[in-house]
Amino acid sequence: MKLFKSWLSFWVRFFFAAQMAWQGVTINPLRSGLTVLGVAIGVASVVSLMGIGEGARLAVIKQFESLGSNVIVIKAHDASAEFAPEEAEELVERVSGLKYASPVVNTNAVMRWRRARGQVEIIGVSADFPELRDHKLIAGRFFTKWHVEQRSPVAVLGYNIGAGLLGGRSPVGQTLTLNGQTYRIVGVLEKKGSGQAENIDDKIVIPYTTALKIAGKRTVDELWVKAESAKAADLAIAQLGRIYRRKLGLDVTAPKAVTGGGQQAPGVGAEYPEEPQPSPQPEEQPSLDLGKDIITITNLNTLVEEADKANRVMTLLLGGIAAVSLLVGGLGIMNIMLVAVTERTGEIGVRRALGAKKFDLLLQFLLEAFYLSGIGAAAGTAFGIWGVDIFNRYGFNAVISADAIKVAVFVALSCGLLFGVYPAWTASSVPPVEALRR
């Protein structure tokens, strides 16, 4: 038996079902409205909560990116293990794949500018610093290797400081004093944004040689190196691990002898990339046995990946929680459709008596469920976008994620269809005699 005599016949019945379905939605506006609201709340919470998660993820990525790519940070956590600043240069020579290196000295100084004075944060680095951390200058130039060797009193200002001194005019060529010594301003860094790149915008950058003098130290607790590529960074970190383990007296070939000696052996913790490297894996054990790592070698790329992974999980978790309310919305549709079918059993009977086939009724009730979920999805998306806006006004970094909208709308529509199928099926299989008795 052919279901349709012709295309005309199909469209006539299709449009009529669509029309009747719409009538079903509008005949009880309050009830339909509440059902739609249920779906809309589900979609809106998916869109806005996933927006928050996604926003947090992007913020973390941006923050790490502001630190420069393929950067490895070598940090000493004990004064005895600190580095000679020249080591940075040596590392570039010794370890293949490294391009730039800088010791880092963090300290404070009292700054005087004309008649004003105040405490500022100082960061002492090498001339490689702009390349290393992907900094650009908006005025002047960065100090050179020569300046570093000469311990020249030159300063490059972070954006906020640089912009503040002369009310926006370039202060390059002017002088200021740090702890009483006069420094020439040679450049101003481009803005990185608050919270980005360790707040470089509010710092003054000077040669590390000069900074060590201010700090009254000879060694540094941090070395930054930059590899040519992500792959080079992965390889370099293995080599760096070996170098520092040996330096600390941890014999790579006989780690047990050292730890077994009873002395407080220094340890090296290296954060290796995920893939197994040609480095000797078992040799890492001693550093794990020791309570605290004395030197940590961190590949920022790996940190980014890990933070990204964690944030993705959080986004999915938020989305999952929100999806529960979407499911509740779907159940609302099913509930209301079952009520509609029961209510309209008599009507279904009349339609059946007059020649409506199962298809006609199935289509009509499915479309009704589909309308409810469709309107819910549209309203929910609008609410969700609005919600993201509100969250942002209260200090979140939520974003409108196209993926979240796609997923939410898709789930809402399929919920509508899925939860509509059962009631529609019930409607289409009511025997006409039963239905007419009502």
Add this chain to the structure above:
Amino acid sequence: MEILELKGISKEYRSGRGTVKALSDINLAVKKGEFVSIMGPSGSGKSTLLNIIGCLDRPTAGEYFLDGMKVDRLSDDKLAEIRNRYIGFVFQKFHLLQGLDALGNVELPLIYRGIGSAERKRRAKEALDAVGLSDRMRHRPSELSGGEQQRVAIARALAQEPLLILADEPTGSLDSNTGRTIMELFQKLNAERGITVVMVTHDRDMAGYGRRIVRLLDGRIKEEEFIVKM
């Protein structure tokens, strides 16, 4: 020529409390153009019989031929198609859709037949005209009187151009005057268009509009009576 032929039709309802034999061994033949009234006390199986004739229900046993086709074992959808093609229904409670106006209600069976809008409207208007309601086309059922609603229902059946109109107590919800107008309408359609009418009624007077009365008792045909008109 027989338009419908029932051979040994039985209908049992099985439920938790046992089986009810609503019809047993019904043999009935109706010729094209006849006007048959079915009478009988309440619970005698009149509605059950009419539902089987109308292909709304299937018999438990027996054979049923409608216009020469054996229809007692067809699928639901096939039966829907047969109802749509051949059978017009008029019910006691009118059974119009409240959401549609008179025209829409009359169009309904034609929609399920898949007829395009223009043709549908033409035929629906014609049918409403035939029952004298062309001025009430845009009224909803709730805005019509009982008699008018029943005329819309008849127009709906007419628009189908059916072989057969089945009516289950069509005047049961109407006062006797209105009832008589409805019966006259049936009589006119039967006489002028040759549409076969099978009607269930409690009312001896209404039954008298037909030319043959079938009496049921306890699910069996007790007697048949032919009315000879002067």
